[in-house]
Amino acid sequence: MLEHANLTIQPGQRVAIVGANGVGKSSLFQLLLEQLTPEHGGVSLPGGCRIAHMAQEVAATERSARDFVLDGDIELRRLEYELARAETSGDDHGMARIHGELDIHDAWSAPRRADALIRGLGFTNADAERPMASFSGGWRIRLNLAQALMRPSDLLLLDEPTNHLDLDACLWLENWLSRYSGTLLFISHDRDFMDRVATQVVHFDQHKLTPYTGNYTAFEGQRAERLAQQQAGFERQQARIQEIQGFIDRFKAKATKARQAQSRVKALERMERIAPAHIDSPFSFEFPVADKVSNPLLSLRRGAAGYDNTVLLDGVNLTLLPGSRIGLLGPNGAGKSTLMDALRGAVPLMAGERNTGEHLEIGYFAQHQLESLDLDASPFLHLQRLSPGASEQKVRNFLGGFDFRGDQALTPIRQFSGGEKARVALAVIAWKKPNLLLLDEPTNHLDLEMRQALTMALQEFEGAIVVVSHDRHLLRNTVDEFWLVNDGRVSSYEGDLEDYEKWLAERRKDDGEPPRRQEAGATTPLQHNGAEPVGESADDRKYRKRVEADLRKKISPFRKRQAKLEAALDSLQVSLSKIEDALGSPEIYEEAGKADLRDLLDQQADLKRRMADTEEEWLTLVEEIEALESEGAAMSWEA
Numbered sequence: 001m002l003e004h005a006n007l008t009i010q011p012g013q014r015v016a017i018v019g020a021n022g023v024g025k026s027s028l029f030q031l032l033l034e035q036l037t038p039e040h041g042g043v044s045l046p047g048g049c050r051i052a053h054m055a056q057e058v059a060a061t062e063r064s065a066r067d068f069v070l071d072g073d074i075e076l077r078r079l080e081y082e083l084a085r086a087e088t089s090g091d092d093h094g095m096a097r098i099h100g101e102l103d104i105h106d107a108w109s110a111p112r113r114a115d116a117l118i119r120g121l122g123f124t125n126a127d128a129e130r131p132m133a134s135f136s137g138g139w140r141i142r143l144n145l146a147q148a149l150m151r152p153s154d155l156l157l158l159d160e161p162t163n164h165l166d167l168d169a170c171l172w173l174e175n176w177l178s179r180y181s182g183t184l185l186f187i188s189h190d191r192d193f194m195d196r197v198a199t200q201v202v203h204f205d206q207h208k209l210t211p212y213t214g215n216y217t218a219f220e221g222q223r224a225e226r227l228a229q230q231q232a233g234f235e236r237q238q239a240r241i242q243e244i245q246g247f248i249d250r251f252k253a254k255a256t257k258a259r260q261a262q263s264r265v266k267a268l269e270r271m272e273r274i275a276p277a278h279i280d281s282p283f284s285f286e287f288p289v290a291d292k293v294s295n296p297l298l299s300l301r302r303g304a305a306g307y308d309n310t311v312l313l314d315g316v317n318l319t320l321l322p323g324s325r326i327g328l329l330g331p332n333g334a335g336k337s338t339l340m341d342a343l344r345g346a347v348p349l350m351a352g353e354r355n356t357g358e359h360l361e362i363g364y365f366a367q368h369q370l371e372s373l374d375l376d377a378s379p380f381l382h383l384q385r386l387s388p389g390a391s392e393q394k395v396r397n398f399l400g401g402f403d404f405r406g407d408q409a410l411t412p413i414r415q416f417s418g419g420e421k422a423r424v425a426l427a428v429i430a431w432k433k434p435n436l437l438l439l440d441e442p443t444n445h446l447d448l449e450m451r452q453a454l455t456m457a458l459q460e461f462e463g464a465i466v467v468v469s470h471d472r473h474l475l476r477n478t479v480d481e482f483w484l485v486n487d488g489r490v491s492s493y494e495g496d497l498e499d500y501e502k503w504l505a506e507r508r509k510d511d512g513e514p515p516r517r518q519e520a521g522a523t524t525p526l527q528h529n530g531a532e533p534v535g536e537s538a539d540d541r542k543y544r545k546r547v548e549a550d551l552r553k554k555i556s557p558f559r560k561r562q563a564k565l566e567a568a569l570d571s572l573q574v575s576l577s578k579i580e581d582a583l584g585s586p587e588i589y590e591e592a593g594k595a596d597l598r599d600l601l602d603q604q605a606d607l608k609r610r611m612a613d614t615e616e617e618w619l620t621l622v623e624e625i626e627a628l629e630s631e632g633a634a635m636s637w638e639a
Contacts, residue, residue: 001024001027001207002024002028003207004207005041005207007202007211009183009200010183011046011154011182011183012181012183012619012623013183013184013199013200013619014186014197014199015183015186015202016187016198016200016201016202016215017185017186017188018187018188018189018194018203018216018448019204020205020447021419021447021450022417023204023205024204025159025187026159029157029185029187032045032051032185033051033157048154049154049155050151050153051154051155051156052149052151052152052155052156052157053148053157054147054157054161055144056141056144056159057144058140058141058143060133061133063132064132065118065123065128065130065143066111066114066118068132068143068147069114069118069143069146069150070110070111070114071147072149072151073110073152075105075152076105076107079098080102082094082098083098086098113150114128114150117146117150120172120176121146121165121172122165122166122168122332123142124333138367139164141164145158145161153182155183155185156180156183156184156185158185158187159186159187160187160189160445162188162190162193162470163445164444165470166332166441166468166470169470174193181626186198189443189448189451190443191217192471192473194215195215197215198214198216199213199214200212200214201215201216213569213570213573213615214569214570222574225574225577226577229577229581232581237584237585240585240586244586248265283403283449283450283452284453285402285427286461287363287433287437287457287460287461288430288433289462290361290434290435290462290463293357293359293463294356294357294358295321295357296320296321297322297324297357297435297464298320298436299318299320299354299355300317300318300343301352301353302315302352302353303315303316303342303352304316304350304351305335305339305341305347306350307338311488312335312338312488313338313339313342313488313490314351314489316339316342318483322463322464324480325464325480326465326466326479326480326482327467327468327478327481327482327483328467328482328483328485329482329485329493330484330486331504334485335490337366337468339485340364340438340468342354343438344438361432361433361434361435361436362436363429363434364437365425365426365438365439365440365442366440367444370418370421370425373413373421373424373425374413376412377412377413378411378412378413379404379413379427380392380410382413382424382428383395383398383427383428386432387431395409402423402424402426404423418445419445419447419450421445423446423450426454430457435462435463436463436464437461437464437465437467438466439466439468441468441470442467442469442474443474451471451473455473455474465479472497481493482495484500551628558621558624558628559625561621562618562621562625566618569611569614572607572614576604576608579603579604580604582600583600583601588600
């Protein structure tokens with residue numbers, strides 16, 4: 001998975017690890033956790049480095065959610081155990097010592113901090129007391145994340161932390177991670193999340209680790225330029241190879257030119273080959289046009305929906321026409337999934353009418369739908385069962401767009417990863433030619449290339465779309481309007497995602513208790529870690545806003561300097577790439593190019609020195625900004 005790979009991470013950096021599914025990103029984390037041993041080379045961590053890691057699975061136990069999260073603080077649990085032993089044995093001296101250590105560890109605030117993490121990730125106050133076994137798999141993963149955040153650490157490793165989060169929880173997590181003082185490495189396929197959190201990006205590609213400065217958007221620009229340079233270098237090198245090979249072919253048999261021909265053979269053998277730049281996605285698919293379409297497709301009139309005789313949504317009036325492109329917004333537990341179930345007819349309305357067009361064909365995707373796939377059947381068999389008369393080549397061509405090619409199209413999906421199963425489910429939906437797509441978090445487990453392919457397919461889709469997603473890039477590029485699900489109502493939302501984020505922030509200030517919901521997980525006002533105080537007075541709020549405004553004014557010059565340094569680093573990287581491209585030319589190492597070679601090597605050394613100095617200044621500046629932000633957050637919290 002890795003070969004001759006080198007990477008250095010500086011303290012305090014927030015590094016996004018990007019790359020296609022299956023290249024080895026999670027294995028890189030296993031190396032850092034010493035769960036894998038490198039065959040060559042080594043991994044070096046600072047002495048005493050405390051690592052926190054988000055587990056991907058957890059066993060169902062009767063332990064409460066709060067206790068499970070508190071278990072993340074291993075040192076706290078050790079001190080509690082020692083205190084219990086000292087109390088049992090009557091060791092007064094030992095108890096006094098341990099109480100002192102607990103004070104230093106800030107143990108008395110631990111339950112409050114654990115509850116803040118639990119609420120921030122979408123649970124209610126009552127959920128903190130519920131046993132782990134009562135939560136579904138996705139909600140247990142959220143608790144795994146809370147446990148990792150609870151653990152005091154110098155290095156935090158998060159593997160796709162947003163996969164089981166909704167938009168509200170994603171926004172909260174972004175805020176929490178931006179204040180994390182340690183070094184963060186995280187694997188993600190969410191470009192907006194990476195843009196908000198990452199200060200560096202490491203691209204895992206072709207068994208190498210390539211670092212880039214800045215967030216994901218900066219990485220895309222830098223990589224595009226590097227690929228363009230690589231392709232240009234490849235084409236120049238290929239032309240030179242053809243020229244040398246032509247000389248060899250013409251003169252290798254002539255005695256007078258044999259030595260020169262042999263010299264060029266050796267030059268070809270020594271030449272370090274530049275790889276062609278490949279940026280083509282393995283995915284290319286579409287949602288075929290439905291054979292027939294009704295207008296309208298579906299409508300709800302005076303609808304009421306809920307579960308167990310409890311009405312969660314009332315007075316719902318909506319119509320879906322061909323071409324409708326709707327994004328559902330709303331707090332945790334407000335009823336977005338309930339509305340999806342009402343639209344697809346999964347549960348009967350408790351009041352009102354659901355009217356469907358004669359030719360309505362619904363394609364529904366949700367994570368629990370993956371459980372309905374036949375694990376012993378292949379992707380090919382799934383589609384063949386739907387259309388027994390379809391030719392083998394037609395089915396194979398269709399599956400190829402989802403990157404199921406050759407033997408993989410015939411492999412039982414039991415062996416597939418979560419992302420591969422999600423692609424099978426999407427392929428099944430597309431094959432059915434729906435004219436209404438109901439998508440509930442369709443990008444979970446999908447890598448960036450597949451997310452982009454899905455976005456493009458949805459852009460071309462001629463039917464209606466209703467989507468719930470924490471992937472803001474998908475929402476911005478596929479929907480035309482938003483509906484807000486809140487306080488038991490469904491209404492048109494006139495703002496954009498940025499307005500919705502502000503609305504959520506205001507709502508957290510005003511709400512003392514989270515909304516009731518029918519399933520595990522609902523937002524509550526954020527506490528200290530989230531960092532909006534609850535129940536503050538008008539005077540306190542004014543004072544806090546003034547403190548925050550002063551902080552923004554104080555930080556502004558630092559931010560501007562940070563942007564200049566990042567631009568300088570980008571420029572230096574481009575210049576260095578050009579120098580290294582020139583150093584890859586065989587002519588520069590011939591006798592006539594010695595002077596140019598010395599000049600290029602001097603420029604290369606100078607650029608590397610300037611990059612190191614600029615990066616050091618950038619890191620110092622980031623630390624100063626974070627210190628100011630921490631100071632401001634403390635002042636605001638005290639207010």
